[in-house]
Amino acid sequence: MDVHAAARLAAGIAIGIGAIGPGIGIGLVGRGAMESIGRNPEAAGSIQTNMILGMALAEAVAIYALIIAFVLAFTG
Secondary structure (H helix, E strand, O other): OOOOHHHHHHHHHHHHHHHHHHHHHHHHHHHHHHHHHOOOOHHHHHHHHHHHHHHHHHHHHHHHHHOOOOOOOHOO
């Protein structure tokens, strides 16, 4: 296996594994927000704001993994 093939394989693994954690985190944040809104519908506005912030922070980790995958795939 040459260096370019290994770099592309590493890029695929990086984005694959790097997307698992944020995917689970976003699902848990959404689930918790929906349960909270179901229990207290009057607080939906503040819960939704916090939910969006939590999802954005979790998605940032996936974007970092994507950047690492691009660096691995297109350098060297």
